[in-house]
Amino acid sequence: GAVVSQHPSRVICKSGTSVKIECRSLDFQATTMFWYRQFPKQSLMLMATSNEGSKATYEQGVEKDKFLINHASLTLSTLTVTSAHPEDSSFYICSAQVGSYEQYFGPGTRLTVT
């Protein structure tokens, strides 16, 4: 099946700094990529939908200026958590969609803000 990678898998940063997470579709071109966040013992929460070359569509309650999404190519989307705070510590997961078919999920990135 299609493979989606994320980098880094784990990151620890200090409060106030920014962190960039990459999501790549390795063997296919993704028409759309999605970003999710998951807190411990909770379900995945959709943050935003990203299409190559256009602005991301954010879900209600997600701050677009804090979670910057760039989708520069059909195989790469990045999520930058700006001015991170401890409450941003979470498991961030991306997914990539091929045409109208199912979404393939990345392995996730665990962010810890100290």
Next chain:
Amino acid sequence: DAKTTQPTSMDCAEGRAANLPCNHSTISGNEYVYWYRQIHSQGPQYIIHGLKNNETNEMASLIITEDRKSSTLILPHATLRDTAVYYCCASGYSSASKIIFGSGTRLSIRP
């Protein structure tokens, strides 16, 4: 996007069939039923999807009721590696169709 309801947790004996129910009574005519599972600290893994016909693949079977208000995921011979949280989702079948995850069912397989 239709809301889905699943039991919080279930358990099943190894080697037996695991039957995971899902209610999606508000599903619309163009929404598919998708099933994913998530093993601890990993990204979700696609299992199966369907519209109204029953579906089967190498991982599982999906049984959708005639009125499409509920479905059941069947893992025919559960193994310890099937221990995971299973999510039932309803989503359109088009580019940029969002998948909204419910709370899922935590399935435990006992030896």
